[in-house]
Structure formats: C-alpha cells, structure tokens
C-alpha cells in the first residue's frame with residue numbers, strides 16, 4: 001500500500017518536473033504580425049485555388065495536373081521572395097516527397113487532425129509557435145488545408161479517379177500516397193516561417 005502510494009507520488013513529481021522544463025514563449029505573437037502572416041497564407045490559397053479551378057473548368061483534370069505540380073511552388077516561391085519569408089505547403093499523405101512536413105509542421109498537422117476529430121471546422125484551423133534562433137524570433141504559422149469536392153478528382157478514392165488522370169499520376173508519381181481522401185479530410189497545411 002505504502003509502496004504504491006510512493007510510486008504514484010514519484011510519477012506525479014516526474015510529470016510536474018517535466019512540465020516545469022517547458023519554457024513559455026518569451027515573445028507573444030503580436031496581432032499585427034499574425035494578421036500579415038494570415039493574409040499571405042490566404043493569398044497562396046486563393047491564387048492556387050483560382051488557377052486550379054480555371055484550368056479544371058477550361059481544360060479538364062489532366063491539364064490541371066501541372067497546376068498542382070508547377071504553379072503551387074511558383075506561387076509559394078513568389079510570395080517567399082516578396083516577403084523574404086519561407087512560404088510553402090505540406091501534405092498529410094504525400095504525392096510528392098518534396099512536400100514533406102518538417103518537425104514543427106508535423107506537430108501542426110498532428111494537432112490539426114486531433115482538433116478535427118474533436119469536431120472543430122478545418123477551415124479556420126491555425127497553428128502558431130515562436131522559434132528562437134540566434135537571438136532572433138521567428139513565427140511558425142500553419143493553416144489547415146481541408147479537401148474540397150473539386151480536389152476529389154485527383155485525391156479521392158483511387159478507383160474513382162478518371163482513367164487518364166490515374167495513368168498520368170501513376171507515371172509521374174509512382175509512390176503516390178495522396179489518394180483516398182474525402183471532402184472535409186485534412187489534406188495538409190500552408191506553412192510559413194517568418195521573422196518577428
């Protein structure tokens with residue numbers, strides 16, 4: 001009896017000690033910086049979505065494959081250069097390994113999927129964290145990307161993907177993991193790292 005009590009006590013002490021090693025962010029994310037970051041993430045989403053939709057409507061899904069492939073990094077690259085930030089997008093299950101999340105981005109995706117499972121709407125889900133590097137502070141920001149109905153053509157159940165698209169995807173992405181999604185699923189995140 002006494003032994004198990006002291007075991008419980010020891011475990012509690014360890015977990016409290018574990019908690020106390022956590023340093024709260026020294027710098028709070030100021031509202032203006034967050035607003036500015038949010039706006040850039042919005043630009044990436046709007047510009048990419050617009051190009052994708054236009055191409056799908058005008059020329060069909062096969063022609064739209066290059067939009068996801070080339071236009072996405074182009075837009076992200078342009079926004080990164082304009083701001084001198086790192087702007088990009090990462091995926092949960094990947095089609096292109098180049099879109100793999102790093103450590104903090106994985107943490108953001110994990111948090112998003114947990115929040116989604118609890119019933120939170122994906123559209124407004126954000127993650128922020130402050131990074132301190134060489135005396136400078138950076139904001140790590142992620143915005144959830146939920147699958148929309150128009151994405152199903154290329155990311156939905158493999159057997160429902162049109163034949164021509166499937167063949168082209170198979171040819172260009174032999175290790176494609178990015179199928180089997182349904183509207184509302186967490187597909188990935190827009191990610192930004194910027195100085196504060």
Ligand code: HEC
Nearest residue numbers: 061064065068069090091093094095096099151154178188
């Ligand atoms: C016409 C086909 C097509 C449509 C429609 C499409 N995608 Fe993609 N998606 C792709 C291709 C191809 C890639 C791989 C891009 C690359 O090589 O970087 C990709 C990659 C991604 C990635 C990066 C992660 C990864 O798996 O490499 C995300 C996130 C993504 N798509 C989200 C979406 C969302 C959200 C929609 C709907 C708004 C959508 N896609 C619609 C073809 C498509």
